[in-house]
Amino acid sequence: MxxxxxxxxxxxxxxxxxxxxxxxxxxxxxxxxxxxxxxxxxxxxxxxxxxxxxxxxxxxxxPISKPYKLASRELKPDDTIVQVGAVKIGGNRIVMIAGPCAVESREQMLSIGGAVREAGAVILRGGAFKPRSSPYAFQGLGEEGLKYLREAGDAYGMPVVSEIVSTTDVDMMKDYVHMFQIGARNMQNFELLKVVGKTGMPVLLKRGLSATIEEWLMAAEYLMSSGTDGVVLCERGIRTYERATRNTLDVSAIPVIQKLTHLPIIGDPSHATGIRDMVSPVSLAIVAAGASGLTVEVHDHPEKALSDGPQSLYPAQFEKLARDVQALAPVVGKSLE
Amino acid sequence: MxxxxxxxxxxxxxxxxxxxxxxxxxxxxxxxxxxxxxxxxxxxxxxxxxxxxxxxxxxxxxPISKPYKLASRELKPDDTIVQVGAVKIGGNRIVMIAGPCAVESREQMLSIGGAVREAGAVILRGGAFKPRSSPYAFQGLGEEGLKYLREAGDAYGMPVVSEIVSTTDVDMMKDYVHMFQIGARNMQNFELLKVVGKTGMPVLLKRGLSATIEEWLMAAEYLMSSGTDGVVLCERGIRTYERATRNTLDVSAIPVIQKLTHLPIIGDPSHATGIRDMVSPVSLAIVAAGASGLTVEVHDHPEKALSDGPQSLYPAQFEKLARDVQALAPVVGKSLE
Amino acid sequence: MxxxxxxxxxxxxxxxxxxxxxxxxxxxxxxxxxxxxxxxxxxxxxxxxxxxxxxxxxxxxxPISKPYKLASRELKPDDTIVQVGAVKIGGNRIVMIAGPCAVESREQMLSIGGAVREAGAVILRGGAFKPRSSPYAFQGLGEEGLKYLREAGDAYGMPVVSEIVSTTDVDMMKDYVHMFQIGARNMQNFELLKVVGKTGMPVLLKRGLSATIEEWLMAAEYLMSSGTDGVVLCERGIRTYERATRNTLDVSAIPVIQKLTHLPIIGDPSHATGIRDMVSPVSLAIVAAGASGLTVEVHDHPEKALSDGPQSLYPAQFEKLARDVQALAPVVGKSLE
Amino acid sequence: MxxxxxxxxxxxxxxxxxxxxxxxxxxxxxxxxxxxxxxxxxxxxxxxxxxxxxxxxxxxxxPISKPYKLASRELKPDDTIVQVGAVKIGGNRIVMIAGPCAVESREQMLSIGGAVREAGAVILRGGAFKPRSSPYAFQGLGEEGLKYLREAGDAYGMPVVSEIVSTTDVDMMKDYVHMFQIGARNMQNFELLKVVGKTGMPVLLKRGLSATIEEWLMAAEYLMSSGTDGVVLCERGIRTYERATRNTLDVSAIPVIQKLTHLPIIGDPSHATGIRDMVSPVSLAIVAAGASGLTVEVHDHPEKALSDGPQSLYPAQFEKLARDVQALAPVVGKSLE
The missing domain is CATH 3.30.70.1140 (Phospho-2-dehydro-3-deoxyheptonate aldolase; domain 1)
Incomplete structure (x- = not known):
């Protein structure tokens, strides 16, 4: 100091x-x-x-020392490649993660799963436990939802990722998912980070609503010091005074993170913007800035979605987006996983 | 709409x-x-x-409806008075909650407990589970810490409050504390809110690092809809671009909250400012704005404190602050509990 | 209402x-x-x-009415194309504006002007009046700087843009520049907006440091209601709690602005990030999100620059960026002006 | 460094x-x-x-050096007392500045001037040039307004303060006002700062909408290095994500500023909160935190005010506030000027 x-x-x-x-x-x-x-x-x-x-x-x-060690690029200069089932995240790949905000039914997951797979997604997402700001809103199907998610993933050959919100669910969830997601509201739920880190499984770590980049890397450090190496960071917008979009996507965080850490970073245009029209342009911006992929909410009937329908793409829109990402990838020296 | x-x-x-x-x-x-x-x-x-x-x-x-009901002053126009042991929070009282950031030893708690009691504190605080941004920092004494906290509270006739960070600790903690504290980082840990709310016990609900007033009241709504009536809100500063203080105390939130809800609100000058010199002036501002009390970190040897020493007052400073609060109270139509 | x-x-x-x-x-x-x-x-x-x-x-x-009228896309659904000298900004073009932060000498302007022209820039920029946060910092060459800027622009067939900071400079400056720039710190200097608007000349209007999108469009409304039609908006990052970059580029503002107004929007990656390494990835993000162009600081000897050297690209880096933008343009249905 | x-x-x-x-x-x-x-x-x-x-x-x-010198308390450890007409600002005094947001007529100024004088105000305020976010809103009476302001000030023995928005108005305005006000939107209008500083007259310098404390002191440095010693800082709320109040009053800035600079600081509860109900509690908070005074908007017919009526106190409310401030002053070791 x-x-x-x-x-x-x-x-x-x-x-x-x-x-x-x-x-x-x-x-x-x-x-x-x-x-x-x-x-x-x-x-x-x-x-x-x-x-x-x-x-x-x-x-x-x-202060002059960075408070994180394991996550630091100084300690490990080479890019970390995170293995999720058969899929690799990091390096020169661009990975497309897609699926509905919330798992709503078996039919929904099979239908959307097939659609996003065909369009180019390689990992299937779907929430079974939904942290909602209102106690009166739909809170997710729980374990039943995880079953449908996994069944759809298996049916189309995609590993699956889902959010965990409670330490008591870890043992149950690890039989269903290939990757845990830590949501923005839980980025500093340190008890949850420790328990999830201990599984050694890959984790998709969303940036907290108003987390600094340093705090975000400290959350990764919690996971890594507890036992997992496979942390994928996910920029999903931060809270600012501007309310025209749900959050403000911090696109510069992508090159900043790549300088500071060896862990891969992807972007979530759905939560960042909160509205369907903005998802595709912001997705392309994320990829152009050098991110290793996207996680995008897709729903076949967004108007009936139980959660976040307005920010979900229609399958046809996602297909168009995937084609645009494929065209964009070589410009930034990458290719689709 | x-x-x-x-x-x-x-x-x-x-x-x-x-x-x-x-x-x-x-x-x-x-x-x-x-x-x-x-x-x-x-x-x-x-x-x-x-x-x-x-x-x-x-x-x-x-939108035109407020998303919270139970917490709304429209539903219940009269001020809620929250009973914590023999102490009442709300109405025309000003309550002083004080103690160290973290419980460090039996001796420390007895020493600080006696000092703050004599100076005018009526509730004793002390953290046994510390949510720290670094996995390498002191994480608290756990249940042992709660024992020391309760022993000191009993010794000086003060009910005690301590932060809960995990749903699995509720049953154990409720035998020790008179009031649960939900920390800023867990304000939207909805699983924790539900479990704590079910106990029916009083809760000190800190405002999230970048929570809007509406989100804060929705967190209170989670607690209330789960079974507790006794929620005390605590303004502890929000995250802004300004870094001269650790957080920016939103002093206007005090009258705004009092307009929107019947729940009492207090302030936390220690976390808001993060530095000892600023604690007293900001405490007086909180009381002058109409808050129902303060929660202040006090340590007899701040330079040796295992957590947040630099923002802890010396006992003599706390005594001076308590005297100033007593002098200020009548100006705003209140008196010390 | x-x-x-x-x-x-x-x-x-x-x-x-x-x-x-x-x-x-x-x-x-x-x-x-x-x-x-x-x-x-x-x-x-x-x-x-x-x-x-x-x-x-x-x-x-x-409220239900938008406070801006002339700038609203409801009033004028078709994209505005702004003519600056022989260059058109808007529609399906991508325009590259480049040059040093500050005009420092005749030689510098001729050297950088030639370099950026060859690399693909079509408008030359350079500051003659520099609004600096310290009264002790270099404040610009004034009218002499405008002469060098214009001479370099004429030499390479590029119209020129420069920032105006005082109402008393309008008459003098309009003989030198093809486009006025209103800087972030003056976005709500309404007296300046009125006087510049009256010239009827094109204006590059930077977003204020913490301006909402609505306030930004109201500033455009000031210009338009005073007499100019040719306003080009420029996203240059907003102030947030995150300090890893100088500002936080609000990339989502690009599609939001395009929905609300018919005026073209470009991006300024140099001021948004403040550091050379981040300029290229963020530039590509801006173009991928659909912007009509970029304004980029370029310096042939950044280490000797009198202002903002650290965020200036070397000419060779700018050339590489221009090639990447050219490759990216067709992905978003555009081509370089 | x-x-x-x-x-x-x-x-x-x-x-x-x-x-x-x-x-x-x-x-x-x-x-x-x-x-x-x-x-x-x-x-x-x-x-x-x-x-x-x-x-x-x-x-x-x-960095290790502070960029401001003249404004620094290291250079000048003793409090600066700023003389405005016969009134002193700073030290152990609390000064009440009051008046309407905008000067609307001679009658209005005489009526409000008398009312605030009687209630305890010692300096009269009133805007003649109003920087409004909409070009279609009332922009002030100009020089005519200054005449009415001065006449009312003279009638009741109060020096007057009014906002300057253009460098071209300095010579005219200095014959009317005893103190210039630099508004939040012009805090970094460096040309204006230089010209106003040159007059050597006292200046009320509002904090910019999202200015850091350091930038604010740099703006003071601009004024001081141009020739004035008498700068009074005015905290008026900063822009944050919270929208329940117009701005977020940064009450901690008061002790922080007092540590860093010898210049006096006052607070503006009217612009900070934007709504009448919040003005009094926030005023008391400002004084309790140690500020040297308040500037408060008062209107005898707020419902007919041409600008900011909803945040103006009725004269009777201002009188009540002045009495409360008088009761509060001794608690913080001060007395009313």
């Missing part, structure tokens, strides 16, 4: 600061300039920087 | 929209103006407004 | 509200439902909705 | 970085730790830190 001293700092204060840091196990050096004096402290000790900030004579304190 | 039509909407489109709404169970009326035509639809049916937004001829759709 | 009544509203209050609205010139209709009663008021009268919100018995008021 | 090196940085890269910094005039020291190596660079040279960030081997760069 770097400690910037006040211009008025006394020698006694400086001594106190230096001793305080040494006692914590830091190596300390001082740099005296015309306009400011700074103390650099390096070491493996961990402490809340604000403790130093409160010492007499200190103007400000600046 | 209100449907604003496009100027170019055809008669056929209008008919379709009207029929669509009637089929969903709405009463429909049309108002034709010079600049715009609108359709009003009222009824008890629930649907995703975006479904209507996507119909041909529709310019925009506007 | 729509007035939602409180459940407790009395008949006398309802009468008062109805009369109040009629006196203001509104046509009024009431819709009585089981859960709520609403009053719809339509008409051409303009008033601050909050005046109605404060009447007794009113729960909330909802 | 501090340069954190990548773990993979080579010796050649380190040499290059050190030389680069020395050439710019910095003194350079290196600190080698187990987990990271950092280079500290101190000196008076000014450069864009991002230039260093882009060098090979650099992981990140951290």
């Amino acid at each position: 770097i400690i910037v001293l006040k211009k008025t700092a006394t020698d006694a204060q400086k001594d106190f600061i230096r001793n305080f840091l040494k006692k914590q196990g830091f190596r300390v050096k001082e740099i005296v300039g015309k306009e400011e004096t700074i103390i650099g402290a390096v070491g493996t000790a961990r402490m809340d920087l604000r403790s130093v900030e409160l010492l007499e004579g200190v103007a400000s304190v600046v | 209100i449907i604003v039509l496009k100027k170019t909407a055809t008669d056929a489109q209008k008919d379709f929209i009207r029929n669509f709404l009637k089929k969903q169970g709405f009463r429909v009326k049309e108002i034709v103006g010079k600049e715009e035509t609108i359709i009003g639809a009222v009824g008890t049916a629930r649907m995703d407004l975006r479904s209507v937004e996507l119909l041909e001829g529709v310019a925009s759709v506007v | 729509i007035i939602v009544l409180k459940k407790t509203a009395t008949d006398a209050q309802k009468d008062f509200i109805r009369n109040f609205l009629k006196k203001q010139g509104f046509r009024v209709k009431e819709i009585v439902g089981k859960e709520e009663t609403i009053i719809g008021a339509v008409g051409t009268a303009r008033m601050d909705l909050r005046s109605v919100e404060l009447l007794e018995g009113v729960a909330s008021v909802v | 501090i340069i954190v090196l990548k773990k993979t940085a080579t010796d050649a890269q380190k040499d290059f970085i050190r030389n680069f910094l020395k050439k710019q005039g910095f003194r350079v020291k290196e600190i080698v730790g187990k987990e990271e190596t950092i280079i500290g660079a101190v000196g008076t040279a000014r450069m864009d830190l991002r230039s260093v960030e882009l060098l090979e081997g650099v992981a990140s760069v951290v």
Whole structure:
């Protein structure tokens, strides 16, 4: 850490600061300039920087280590490829994940599953446990929904992904899904991260509603330090003052993430925009920015969907989108998985 | 809901929209103006407004019902008074909740408990399960911590409150605490809300990091519809672009909440600001804006605290703050509990 | 507007509200439902909705008219094509605007001008008046800079665009530039908008640092109602809590703007990201989302640039970007201007 | 500045970085730790830190000097007291500025002026040039409005403050007002800041809609480096995702500003909340947090106000507020001016 001293700092204060840091196990050096004096402290000790900030004579304190390790590209320079069933996510592939927001029935899953598979999807999605902001809204079919999801995945040769919302569901769910999804609202549900990480299974980790990129990588670190290597990050829009779209897709996060971590990143245009008309242009933007794929909500009868119908594409729209993504892929040096 | 039509909407489109709404169970009326035509639809049916937004001829759709009922002041105009042990929260009282961020030892709790009690606190706080953004940080003492918290509360005649982070801890925790705390990161952990609500016990519900006031009240609605009446809201700062403080305390939320709901609201200056120097001025602002109390982190050795030391007041500072709050209370027509 | 009544509203209050609205010139209709009663008021009268919100018995008021007219796609469904010198912006073209952040010297402008022209730029940019957050930073060459900019533009057959920061510069600047730029910090400098609009010349209108899409279109309305038809909107990132990039590019704003207005929209990846490495991926995202072009900062010696060097591309990087944009254009049904 | 090196940085890269910094005039020291190596660079040279960030081997760069000098409390530890006519702002005084949003007529100003004077206001406010987001809204009476404002101020012995929106109005306005107001939308209209600063007159500088505290102090620095010492900062709410109030009053900014600068800070509850009911509780919060005063909109017929009527207090409400402020002042060690 770097400690910037006040211009008025006394020698006694400086001594106190230096001793305080040494006692914590830091190596300390001082740099005296015309306009400011700074103390650099390096070491493996961990402490809340604000403790130093409160010492007499200190103007400000600046952290220099990244708090995540396993997720850092410095530790592992090569791209991680995450294996989900027979599908690989990462590297030069673009993966299309598609399906309805919520599993509603066996027929629905078989119908939509077939449609998205034919259009180019390679992983099937569908929610069985739905975290809804209203207690009075449809909360999902639960285990029954997972059965239909898996049956449809098996029928069309696609691994499946579904959101987990409770630590008590892990054992049951791992028999159905090939990949767990951690939703935005649970990105900092650390108990859930620990339990899911312990399974060692791949995880699709959505960015929290207002998570910084660093907090997002710390959530990945929770998963990785608990036992899983296969974390796929998913940008799904952040909360800003702008309300014209449901969230604001942070497209720049894609190259930023690729610089900071070896983990693959995909995008979710459905939750980012919240409205069907915007899904395709935003999908293309995500791929053009270099993402490793998309997760898109598709419904054959969006007007009857029990959840998020208005942001679901019709199968024909998804097919058109998949063709556009295929045309776009070579421009960014990639090809469809 | 209100449907604003496009100027170019055809008669056929209008008919379709009207029929669509009637089929969903709405009463429909049309108002034709010079600049715009609108359709009003009222009824008890629930649907995703975006479904209507996507119909041909529709310019925009506007909701008119609030999504929360039990938490609404329209349903219950009188202030709710929440009983926590022998302490009442709400009405014309100002309640002081204080204690360390994390329970660290039996001695610590007894020492701090005695100090805050003497200074004017009436409820004792202390975290046994700490949701930390880093998996490598101190995660709390667990059940052992709850024992120390309760022992200290009993020793000084104060009911106790502590944060719950996992559904599996409810049964164990309810024997120790008089009030559950739901932390900001779990405000939309709906599974946790349902399980905690079922206990019927009082709950201190912190506002989510970037929760709107409406989402916050919907989280209260989850608790109330699951079985508890005693929800105390706690404003603890929201995430904004400004980084000079840890969060931005939304002081206006206090009168806004009091207009919308009958539930009491208190403030948390420690998490809002993140730094000791700012805690007292912000505490006074919270009380002056009309809040029913404060929850303040106090530590006798903040420099050795295992969590959030830099934002903890020294006991003497807390005592001074309590005296200032006492002097301020009559200005806003209140008195200390 | 729509007035939602409180459940407790009395008949006398309802009468008062109805009369109040009629006196203001509104046509009024009431819709009585089981859960709520609403009053719809339509008409051409303009008033601050909050005046109605404060009447007794009113729960909330909802606006239904868009406040902009000339900029609205409802008024003019066809895309506006803006003519800047011999260059057309809008429709199925993709226009590349490039040049240094600040004009620094005659040599610099001629050198960079030639390089970007060869790479595919069709409009030359360069700042002569720089709005800098520090009074101690380089503030631009002023009129001398405009001379160099224009000379370089003429030398390579490119019209030129430059930012205006003061109403007193309009007369002087209009002899040099083919298009005025209004910067983000001046998007709501209404005096400047009025004076620039009066020239009738094309304007590149950057989105304000934290402007909503509606406020941005209102700024365009200021320009249009003052006398210019040729407004090109430029998305350049908005301020959010995320600091990994300088701003957060709101890529979804592109399709949203295209739905709401007939004016063309382009993107500025340089200011959005603030760092060279991110410029190319974000540029491709902007084009993939459907924008009509890009404005990109290019410098032949970024390390010596007097302003924003770190976000400027090297000419060779810009050339590579232009080739990628050319490859991408047909995927979104467009071609380079 | 501090340069954190990548773990993979080579010796050649380190040499290059050190030389680069020395050439710019910095003194350079290196600190080698187990987990990271950092280079500290101190000196008076000014450069864009991002230039260093882009060098090979650099992981990140951290600034250590504050960019403002004249406004800094390090330069001038004692509180600045700003003299406006016979009124002093700062120190242990609480100053009440009040008046209508816009000057509408001579009668209005005389009537409201008398009412607020009697209630306790010591400075009279009123807008003659109104920056409105719609070009179709009332834009103010201009110079005529300033005459009425001054006449009312003189009649009741109050100095007057009014917003300036154009550099061309400075000479005319300085004959009427005792203090210029720079509005939120013009906080970074640097041309205006320079011209107003040159007058040497006191300035009420509102915080920009989404300005950081540092940017706000840089705007003060523009004024001070142009020639005025008397800058009063005014917190008026910032833009956040929360829409329940017009803006989110950043109450913590008050103690933060007092730590960073010697300039006085007051608060504007009217623009912060946008609605009358919230003005009084938020006013008390501002004073309780330690501010040096309030600027409050008051109107004798808010329902007929040409601008911002809904957020204006009735004179009787203002009188009640002034009494509450008087009762509150001693709690924070202050008294009314």
